[in-house]
Amino acid sequence: QVQLQESGPGLVKPSQTLSLTCTVSGDSISNGGYSWSWIRQHPGKGLEWIGSIFYNGGTYSNPSLKSRFTISLDTSKNQFSLRLTSVTAADTAVYYCARGTIFGMTIAYFDYWGQGTLVPVSS
């Protein structure tokens, strides 16, 4: 059974950097058949795909978002991470990590999700 678990700070101050980690069990992130993704949901709103990373470190990012996001892999720990710089209150959201299937050479749908972690941005 594939499981994903997000971890990170409970609160981030404006202008700081947010770092989140997703720990994967039941599958290897080195598995070439999947992507590893971050998706967020602003309070009371819909879902927004942030970006995805493949086993070889290749990344896809949401072109509608400014390039403040970085996604990276740590295969030794079977984890992947999200880093968001210069946060503002608009970045307050529940952040989900998810496993994505692959469509051609890019991302497809998300079949396993973490439970999500709420990250408030406030001074």
Next chain:
Amino acid sequence: DIQMTQSPSTLSASVGDRVTITCRASQSISRWLAWYQQKPGKAPKLLIYKGSSLESGVPSRFSGSGSGTEFTLTISSLQPDDFATYYCQQYQSYSTFGQGTNVDIK
């Protein structure tokens, strides 16, 4: 960017009703569409992928159809566990979600 528009935004229904949710894409996405169910405080759950393929373990009362720019999710007989918010997602080009359809009790 490909925009996804769901309708209606809210749908009130009773147990046993047939429910249909529509998702429209701003350009053709072939059949590269998925549907998810989300309950309050929980992560989304994959229901349908590639427009009409049922994810393993999902009840057969859920079905998807469509191609190109118009897609539907149908629940043939609404059950108490189905009251939730439903999202469509395109993966023709990157990934975009619809704004969601909340199915609540009539």
